[in-house]
Amino acid sequence: MGRPMSVVSRLTTGEATLRAGPVSLRLDRRATLIFIVLCLVVFAGVVLNVGYGPYPVPPPAVVRTVLGLGDDAGQAFVINTLRLPRALVAVAVGAALAVSGAILQGLTRNGLAAPDIVGVNAGASLAAVSLIVAVPSVSAAYLQPAALGGAFIVAALLYVLAWRRDSSPVRLVLVGIGLGAIAGAGTTFMITFGEVQQVSLALIWLTGSVYGRGWDELYSFLPWLLLFLPPALFLARRLNALNLGDDVAHVIGVPVRRTRALLLLTSVALAGTAVATAGTIGFVALMAPHIARRMVGTSHGSLIPVAAVTGAAIVVGADLVGRAVLPQVEIPAGIVTAILGAPFFIYLLYRSRNT
Amino acid sequence: MPEVESRAVSKLRTERIRFAYEETTVLADLSVDVPQGRITSIVGPNGCGKSTLLRAMARLLKPRSGTVYLDGEAIANLATREVAKRLGVLPQDPRAPEGLTVRELASQGRYPHQSFLRQWSKSDERAVARSLEITGVDEFADRSLDTLSGGQRQRAWISMALAQETDTLLLDEPTTYLDMGHQLEVLELLARLNREEKQTSVMVLHDLNSAARYSHHMIALCEGAVHTAGPPHEVVTPRVIRDIFGVEADIIYDRRNGSPQCLPYQLLRAAED
Numbered sequence: 001m002g003r004p005m006s007v008v009s010r011l012t013t014g015e016a017t018l019r020a021g022p023v024s025l026r027l028d029r030r031a032t033l034i035f036i037v038l039c040l041v042v043f044a045g046v047v048l049n050v051g052y053g054p055y056p057v058p059p060p061a062v063v064r065t066v067l068g069l070g071d072d073a074g075q076a077f078v079i080n081t082l083r084l085p086r087a088l089v090a091v092a093v094g095a096a097l098a099v100s101g102a103i104l105q106g107l108t109r110n111g112l113a114a115p116d117i118v119g120v121n122a123g124a125s126l127a128a129v130s131l132i133v134a135v136p137s138v139s140a141a142y143l144q145p146a147a148l149g150g151a152f153i154v155a156a157l158l159y160v161l162a163w164r165r166d167s168s169p170v171r172l173v174l175v176g177i178g179l180g181a182i183a184g185a186g187t188t189f190m191i192t193f194g195e196v197q198q199v200s201l202a203l204i205w206l207t208g209s210v211y212g213r214g215w216d217e218l219y220s221f222l223p224w225l226l227l228f229l230p231p232a233l234f235l236a237r238r239l240n241a242l243n244l245g246d247d248v249a250h251v252i253g254v255p256v257r258r259t260r261a262l263l264l265l266t267s268v269a270l271a272g273t274a275v276a277t278a279g280t281i282g283f284v285a286l287m288a289p290h291i292a293r294r295m296v297g298t299s300h301g302s303l304i305p306v307a308a309v310t311g312a313a314i315v316v317g318a319d320l321v322g323r324a325v326l327p328q329v330e331i332p333a334g335i336v337t338a339i340l341g342a343p344f345f346i347y348l349l350y351r352s353r354n355t
Numbered sequence: 356m357p358e359v360e361s362r363a364v365s366k367l368r369t370e371r372i373r374f375a376y377e378e379t380t381v382l383a384d385l386s387v388d389v390p391q392g393r394i395t396s397i398v399g400p401n402g403c404g405k406s407t408l409l410r411a412m413a414r415l416l417k418p419r420s421g422t423v424y425l426d427g428e429a430i431a432n433l434a435t436r437e438v439a440k441r442l443g444v445l446p447q448d449p450r451a452p453e454g455l456t457v458r459e460l461a462s463q464g465r466y467p468h469q470s471f472l473r474q475w476s477k478s479d480e481r482a483v484a485r486s487l488e489i490t491g492v493d494e495f496a497d498r499s500l501d502t503l504s505g506g507q508r509q510r511a512w513i514s515m516a517l518a519q520e521t522d523t524l525l526l527d528e529p530t531t532y533l534d535m536g537h538q539l540e541v542l543e544l545l546a547r548l549n550r551e552e553k554q555t556s557v558m559v560l561h562d563l564n565s566a567a568r569y570s571h572h573m574i575a576l577c578e579g580a581v582h583t584a585g586p587p588h589e590v591v592t593p594r595v596i597r598d599i600f601g602v603e604a605d606i607i608y609d610r611r612n613g614s615p616q617c618l619p620y621q622l623l624r625a626a627e628d
Binding site: 015017019022023024025026109234237240241243244245247248250251252253254255297298299 | 413414415435436438439440442443444446449450451452453454455459460463464466467469471472473474475476477479480515516519
């Protein structure tokens with residue numbers, strides 16, 4: 001006690017340790033740097049995104065207006081009411097999907113796992129589309145719990161069918177794709193037999209887009225994010241331990257079953273509510289953790305935050321690209337991420353063919 | 356190795372533990388004591404319940420009935436983290452994720468001593484440095500595990516268990532899949548830990564002769580029950596080997612260390628024919 005705070009850094013491992021009394025924190029300097037850089041990238045993406053459109057606003061004016069320093073009421077309306085919430089939804093959804101994927105990949109020790117690949121997102125979609133079609137004029141706030149329910153049903157089936165005892169990565173993916181196909185068929189059924197008006201609403205929502213998302217959607221999503229992101233960070237050390245195998249994790253002090261349940265809950269909740277907010281923006285949850293792992297390695301304390309900002313950057317970027325390529329049509333962000341992500345998934349499958 | 360077993364206090368013991376997979380009984384009311392400050396080997400034929408016993412002691416399996424006691428408390432009632440502070444365990448054939456370095460692995464052994472606000476204290480740093488040094492893996496601490504030989508890798512895993520700073524180590528077949536030289540590397544390390552640090556070790560071993568040479572106490576299991584327990588010269592005898600392995604064997608005594616060594620010569624069935 002009463003010792004001065006010390007900062008120890010070691011060149012070989014790139015770790016810095018901050019110590020003050022009984023508190024000691026460990027920071028991977030490289031990961032911290034990358035995290036900060038990516039935050040700046042996301043910030044730049046948001047500013048560009050908000051400034052871009054039929055009524056362009058230069059970046060400095062965007063920042064001024066968002067901070068409430070602008071004096072142009074028209075500009076303030078376009079930015080603060082129309083464009084800013086949409087960009088922030090993109091950030092939140094990207095981060096949630098990426099963290100969900102990072103947890104699922106760590107938990108199943110399977111680089112092919114992601115909530116959209118294994119059908120969790122399809123389950124969430126089915127539940128949300130059913131709600132939109134069956135209950136006209138339903139509030140956005142009800143979509144979250146409904147999608148969450150759908151996501152959990154698929155997760156439970158997946159657990160029972162493919163993952164109770166050490167199952168192979170490819171089996172998990174195959175069963176997940178099967179469940180996703182069933183949920184997809186259910187969604188198609190709802191769309192085919194629904195009322196035209198509800199169906200068109202559901203279709204817009206399904207494409208996976210942040211189009212037309214406003215403060216309402218952001219505010220109904222944020223509580224879920226705030227509820228489930230901290231446990232993800234908190235459980236990072238346990239996730240590292242689980243990566244040594246269940247037995248080793250258990251003998252170094254991790255309550256394996258409880259931790260696994262908590263992690264699965266966190267991952268599915270993040271994916272389900274993200275889908276409820278922006279539809280199925282595919283492959284972000286698969287790609288972001290892989291990209292982050294390339295940059296900072298497998299330690300989840302660094303991986304989870306870096307994956308989160310990577311995912312945010314991908315969705316903000318995809319939205320910007322989708323709007324810029326064909327301005328009259330506005331390609332949904334989900335289509336842009338699929339164009340990038342599908343080949344990436346095939347590459348991962350190809351690489352894992354021998355395992 | 357000392358010939359006479361001292362009456363060491365047992366911190367780890369089992370009392371009438373029973374375990375079954377479906378209808379097959381694996382452990383039948385097994386009571387064993389682990390002498391403290393000694394090396395104990397559990398030996399016996401395939402399927403006699405060696406690993407099951409070790410896993411029950413490590414709290415990796417919950418027995419159907421009976422109790423495992425650690426420091427006088429029922430292990431089932433202790434928190435997982437509390438057990439991890441008192442028992443270091445090396446499960447059979449552990450696998451590390453790709454690219455994990457030796458130092459990272461050893462650091463994981465500090466898990467039970469850490470928390471969100473206590474991620475890397477000075478005692479963590481000391482314990483990891485010490486365990487890397489004792490196991491002799493410090494010279495390649497920053498290399499990834501997949502680049503090491505089998506013996507080096509096994510020593511790296513032991514360094515993880517040592518970093519937990521527990522009085523007792525449990526090892527499930529620590530020498531399986533290793534060649535002769537690498538087996539000695541691991542067993543010599545355990546012997547040295549015992550000599551210099553009074554480390555208590557319990558291991559499941561396949562090789563009777565290694566067990567006889569490196570342990571003070573042996574537990575021979577047969578069909579889920581203790582056949583004989585005691586110092587090597589009481590356990591490695593023609594009678595015990597005939598009973599549990601069904602093999603006729605001669606016992607000779609190693610001139611260098613006095614340990615009994617078994618020379619099997621024929622199957623019992625053949626002798627009866």
